[in-house]
Amino acid sequence: MTQTPTFYVDKIPIYGDAILAPMMGFSDLPYRSLCRELGSSISYTEFARAEGLIHNMRRVSEKLEYVEEERPIAFQIYSHDIDYMVEAALKIQPLRPDFIDINMGCPTKAIANSGAGVGLMRKPIKVARLFKRLKKELDVPITAKIRMGWDDCQNYKLISRIVEENGASLIAIHGRTREGGRESKVNWDVIAEVKETVNIPVIGNGDVKTVADIAKMKEYTKCDGVMIGRAAIGNPWIFSGKDRDEVTFEEVQKMMSKHLDRNLKFYGEELGINLFRKHVVQYIAPIPTTRRYRRELLTRERKEEFLLLLEQIYENLVK
Ligand SMILES: Cc1cc2nc3c(=O)[nH]c(=O)nc-3n(C[C@H](O)[C@H](O)[C@H](O)COP(=O)(O)O)c2cc1C
Numbered sequence: 001m002t003q004t005p006t007f008y009v010d011k012i013p014i015y016g017d018a019i020l021a022p023m024m025g026f027s028d029l030p031y032r033s034l035c036r037e038l039g040s041s042i043s044y045t046e047f048a049r050a051e052g053l054i055h056n057m058r059r060v061s062e063k064l065e066y067v068e069e070e071r072p073i074a075f076q077i078y079s080h081d082i083d084y085m086v087e088a089a090l091k092i093q094p095l096r097p098d099f100i101d102i103n104m105g106c107p108t109k110a111i112a113n114s115g116a117g118v119g120l121m122r123k124p125i126k127v128a129r130l131f132k133r134l135k136k137e138l139d140v141p142i143t144a145k146i147r148m149g150w151d152d153c154q155n156y157k158l159i160s161r162i163v164e165e166n167g168a169s170l171i172a173i174h175g176r177t178r179e180g181g182r183e184s185k186v187n188w189d190v191i192a193e194v195k196e197t198v199n200i201p202v203i204g205n206g207d208v209k210t211v212a213d214i215a216k217m218k219e220y221t222k223c224d225g226v227m228i229g230r231a232a233i234g235n236p237w238i239f240s241g242k243d244r245d246e247v248t249f250e251e252v253q254k255m256m257s258k259h260l261d262r263n264l265k266f267y268g269e270e271l272g273i274n275l276f277r278k279h280v281v282q283y284i285a286p287i288p289t290t291r292r293y294r295r296e297l298l299t300r301e302r303k304e305e306f307l308l309l310l311e312q313i314y315e316n317l318v319k
Helices: 029-038 050-054 058-064 082-095 117-122 124-137 156-165 188-197 211-221 236-240 249-267 269-284 288-297 303-318
Strands: 007-009 012-014 018-020 073-078 099-104 142-149 171-177 202-205 225-228
Touching: 018 029, 018 236, 029 236, 029 249, 050 058, 050 073, 050 082, 073 082, 082 099, 082 124, 099 117, 099 124, 117 124, 117 142, 124 142, 124 156, 142 156, 156 171, 156 188, 171 188, 188 202, 188 211, 202 211, 211 225, 236 249, 249 269, 249 303, 269 288, 269 303, 288 303
Parallel strands: 018 225, 073 099, 099 142, 142 171, 171 202, 202 225
Antiparallel strands: 007 012
8 A cells, every 4th residue: 555645855755643752861772763663754853963973972863863664763852053964964965864853942041042043033134144054055855944033022923034045944833932831832923924924834832731622733733744742752653543541551561671671772881771760650640559559660780670669559459
């Protein structure tokens, strides 16, 4: 059966409309590859600082490691500086990403105030120059991830037009301003407005929590794809069209074991289990009886001990 692509990023066909959002500390190779297998249609790396890539910093370069099965893979980079961004993009292009994504959404003070992340959105002319140069010097498609802007500078339509006119092949938009904290209500109207403004594909993002929300956002905004961040942590099943409350304990157990294996393989034993803990918190959050085991789950040092504890929890649950 030949599948019809849901949309294209330049010439790259994208199959499926739900996409794991880039998330620092979460969307690493182990978790991305799991989500991709379950149906996330693009693998976005965590953001990598252009200067770190230029200087071969191991922890930064590691963010761009991927497996072939993840394709299409998008490398996300950030910086306040056009030259750094172009230099880093040229440097990582031979690693064969399917496209390179420019982060223009990060609200963190240190980043935004330095002019990177959402800080870039305050400088439309710089954005135009950046995309023009990237388009001219690179062979891979360039994409942008933006947000509404700042409370006093909600220029998402202008920025969308600028990146499109200067060669971007896709825009992902998060419907919040820089000041709109994660708890504030997301504005899906801005996603619809961006979709009306540009001809390149648009990915909507913000507060998608269930499988039904994916269809709802598409219907409301007419966006081409839907990016899921927080609701996908500890919940990769959302990409297979299954909500968390439909997932059995055995499935959770199996997934955690698989995820942990990939973490151990990628990071090594100590770091692998350490970095797994924040996923554990989310995997077990909906299981009320695990509260008393939480501490123990978060302090196990070895995979075998960890899996044994999961077994005990399960036996306790079914008893
Ligand atoms: C822990 C965390 C880390 C994030 N890191 C990144 C990042 O590296 N790059 C990026 O573009 N957005 C990052 N984001 C923003 C998400 O991609 C997304 O835009 C945001 O969480 C809104 O989507 P949601 O409501 O589905 O979570 C991060 C968000 C969270 C919660």
